[in-house]
Amino acid sequence: MILIAAVIAAALGISACGYGEEGLAVKQDNPNYNGAVLFATHCSGCHTLSAAGTQGSGNRGERTQGPNLNQREESYNDVLFAIQNGGFSGAIMPQNIVVGKEAEAVAKFVAKYAGSAAENSPRPGQKTGPSEP
Numbered sequence: 233m234i235l236i237a238a239v240i241a242a243a244l245g246i247s248a249c250g251y252g253e254e255g256l257a258v259k260q261d262n263p264n265y266n267g268a269v270l271f272a273t274h275c276s277g278c279h280t281l282s283a284a285g286t287q288g289s290g291n292r293g294e295r296t297q298g299p300n301l302n303q304r305e306e307s308y309n310d311v312l313f314a315i316q317n318g319g320f321s322g323a324i325m326p327q328n329i330v331v332g333k334e335a336e337a338v339a340k341f342v343a344k345y346a347g348s349a350a351e352n353s354p355r356p357g358q359k360t361g362p363s364e365p
């Protein structure tokens with residue numbers, strides 16, 4: 233956890249880079265790396281977010297499928313709220329999948345990278361998923 237605390241402390245003032253790689257788009261020396269790893273391991277089953285190399289369940293019709301976070305901007309507080317309350321409705325997403333510093337790291341990562349499809353659209357042929365709109 234000391235490592236994650238250091239990561240959070242360093243999380244201000246970084247720039248987005250590394251898109252277009254396979255899997256995690258954040259490198260190991262990126263302050264959001266831990267958040268990305270945590271997202272990939274805990275949230276990827278339901279949420280698409282290409283910065284974490286995740287594609288959700290790949291089936292958008294499924295009810296457990298969470299919103300595609302490439303296409304939605306999320307604030308830090310909204311992500312923390314969603315983690316603590318199980319999404320905004322509390323109906324499907326489990327509560328407190330990650331807690332404490334880990335939840336904060338994930339929230340920082342998501343707040344930074346969610347909505348990237350709007351301003352940082354992947355090109356056709358780039359490895360980001362089967363069905364980019």
Ligand code: HEC
Pocket residue numbers: 271274275276277278279295296297298299304306310311314315318319320321322323324325326329330338339342
């Ligand atoms: C079992 C599937 C599932 C998992 C695992 C899951 N989510 Fe969700 N999530 C959902 C669903 C479904 C919604 C939409 C319904 C709602 O908001 O209650 C949602 C909503 C959200 C929202 C609100 C998005 C919006 O704009 O409406 C955020 C942010 C979010 N999740 C982040 C996360 C994070 C971060 C994790 C990992 C710690 C995670 N989710 C894990 C299913 C999941």
